[in-house]
Amino acid sequence: MSLEHHLRVVPDFPKAGVDFLDISPLLESPENLTALIEELAEASKQFEFSKIVAIESRGFILGSALALRLKKGFVMVRKKGKLPGEVVSMTYDLEYGTDTIEMLPTSLNSGEKVLVLDDVLATGGTAAAACDLVKKIGGQVTGCLFMVELDFLKGRDKIDHPVHSLIHRG
């Protein structure tokens, strides 16, 4: 199946000049959803890991289904203020301002190998911060997996780990 064929491109969202890639059509069809998770499962074979660290919130959609499929653990990276109790935080730069993501320090064992997963790799700021969070709580990132990579934004240059994306957009 050509996954790319099922992406819906919405121009000028969330702002003028940006093409938003809507993954909804891939998720709405059971056949497409199964094919998508199978492609992610196949791509993930190159990495060794026991948990999938997924980035809120579309990363959650891919991450839990892939974790179920592969019989791996699932761990959340959430936006600031969403995780309860003691958390570890990482703040990173956006085009204008900053953003903060968080993980539970108890979510990984010491030295545990993880796959970081999100739907789209754009500028790489969030994914790089997620990798830093994993290290901060004692985990080890063995790879980063994305459904779509926007090559022209060079996000993978920000990530000090192997990166694989199913779909590349120039």
Add this chain to the structure above:
Amino acid sequence: MSLEHHLRVVPDFPKAGVDFLDISPLLESPENLTALIEELAEASKQFEFSKIVAIESRGFILGSALALRLKKGFVMVRKKGKLPGEVVSMTYDLEYGTDTIEMLPTSLNSGEKVLVLDDVLATGGTAAAACDLVKKIGGQVTGCLFMVELDFLKGRDKIDHPVHSLIHRG
């Protein structure tokens, strides 16, 4: 497996006097995640549906894995401003103020039967609004499924559809 045993209770989050139920320990273990999705799959058998409508963002975690397991379609209910292009919106009352959720009008076929899914049923405001959204775009809610229901908040009284929850907390 007793799912409830694996919930982590975090007192006074997000505010004083509230016990937050953290589902992370259920997701972090492959065995627990598989058992959780199997229990949701079993419970969902009482409802007829072709798509799972999941509420952002912890509903996404349960929803996509369950959709994969059952070979159903997966549809997002998102917070305002997250879905691209034409959307339908529903605003509902909170304790203080209001909140708005959105769906893509193209995400369901006319008369299509859906299961509405979220992790926790509390006051029922969000779930009732999600059901209203489904109706607004021509779908039919045949049931609502939750991992945890906080019985004392009487959320199910707000929902005009069959409700099932795996775990009840008084």
